[in-house]
Amino acid sequence: MAVTGDETEAGSVAAGDFPNCQQRNPTSRLLKTESGFGSYGPQKPLEDSLQKRELRLMKNREAARECRRKKKEYVSCLENRVAVLEQQNKTLIEELRALKDIYGHKVE
């Protein structure tokens, strides 16, 4: 199959075609803090929220890896199935041809 692995993630579709897919500011991700505290807020909650963020990122990193692994497995399973079915199809066509050779003239 031409479909291999993460091809859906190639980003081949212009973001403008999908209104819900807004352009993100590439620098903004580093500035997000998740807590309501600005630079004058208490130190402890800020550290907590940073820890929370790190934990969340770590978990999501793992989840993304697992998700991609499962997707690859699924696609390769489909590819195997296609190969098997194509082979079966060839065999059946051959079988049909042989039967026609034997009985075909009697039918027609």
Place this chain on the structure above:
DNA sequence: ATGCGAAAGCGTCATGTGTT
């Protein structure tokens, strides 16, 4: 050996969905 384009892989963000 090296430069280049395509494909694959990765981390992150946004969002949908199921669970408590």
Place this chain on the structure above:
DNA sequence: AACACATGACGCTTTCGCAT
């Protein structure tokens, strides 16, 4: 409603195959 998890989309990096 709040939370956790799964996954699509995006941008960036790495790897691979090929032409020069």
